[in-house]
Every structure is written in structure tokens, then in C-alpha cells.
Amino acid sequence: MRSMLTSFKNFAFSGSLIDLAVGLAIGAAFAAVVESLVGDVILPLVAAVFGTPDFSALVLTVNGSDIRYGSFLTSFVSFLLLAFTIMLLVQAVRRATGREAAGAQGSRECDHCKSFIPVDASVCMFCTRDVEPVVP
Numbered sequence: 001m002r003s004m005l006t007s008f009k010n011f012a013f014s015g016s017l018i019d020l021a022v023g024l025a026i027g028a029a030f031a032a033v034v035e036s037l038v039g040d041v042i043l044p045l046v047a048a049v050f051g052t053p054d055f056s057a058l059v060l061t062v063n064g065s066d067i068r069y070g071s072f073l074t075s076f077v078s079f080l081l082l083a084f085t086i087m088l089l090v091q092a093v094r095r096a097t098g099r100e101a102a103g104a105q106g107s108r109e110c111d112h113c114k115s116f117i118p119v120d121a122s123v124c125m126f127c128t129r130d131v132e133p134v135v136p
Contacts, residue, residue: 034089038078046081055071055074056070056074057070058070058073107119110129113129121133
């Protein structure tokens with residue numbers, strides 16, 4: 001029982017799990033801000049152009065059955081605006097931080113010490129020898 005408790009403690013308080021929890025919390029807060037931006041700022045601008053921010057009144061009736069394509073249209077437009085806004089925000093953050101392109105992801109084996117290193121590494125972090133970067 002004690003070893004299981006120790007294993008759980010090591011798992012729950014490991015650095016990667018804490019980092020994941022922090023990233024999830026920041027992601028949720030960021031999502032709320034972007035949703036507010038789209039819902040409270042951008043959709044009212046759409047309403048100014050089209051006359052209504054909500055298309056849910058658009059209904060097609062076929063054999064007494066209502067097909068609410070306006071509700072779908074509202075959700076679709078909201079999704080497109082949300083995705084476009086996130087893209088613009090990510091581009092702005094990348095420009096502001098100087099990180100235009102993310103580094104290559106993945107690992108490979110060092111030719112000298114056989115340790116795993118990032119694919120875009122030019123020096124092995126274990127044996128400190130120069131290695132040729134393999135960038136896909």
C-alpha cells in the first residue's frame with residue numbers, strides 16, 4: 001500500500017504533469033478570452049454588416065419537419081471567426097517573441113554516444129560532439 005501511495009505521489013507531482021495542468025489552465029483561460037472577443041466584439045461587427053448576429057431564425061420546413069440550418073450557420077460562422085482570430089493572435093505572439101517558426105520535432109540517435117537527441121541539434125547534449133542536424 002505504501003509503495004502505491006509513493007508511486008501515485010511521484011506521478012501526481014512530477015514536473016510534466018504539473019506543466020500539463022498549468023498548460024490546460026492557461027489554455028482554458030485563453031479560450032475564454034478568444035470566445036469573448038469573437039462573441040462580444042467580432043460578431044456584433046458581423047451583425048452591423050448583415051443586420052443580425054444570429055441566423056437561428058432561418059428555418060426550412062419539409063413535410064412538417066423543421067430544418068434549422070440557421071443555427072448551424074451561426075455556429076459555423078462563429079467557428080470560422082474563432083479559428084481566424086486564434087490564427088491572428090498566434091501569429092502576433094510569434095512575431096512579438098521572435099519565434100516565427102517552431103523548431104523541428106522528434107529525436108534521433110547520436111552517431112557517437114547513441115543517446116537520443118533532437119533532430120535539429122548540431123551538438124550532442126550528452127557527449128558534446130558536433131553532429132550534423134537532420135531537419136526533415
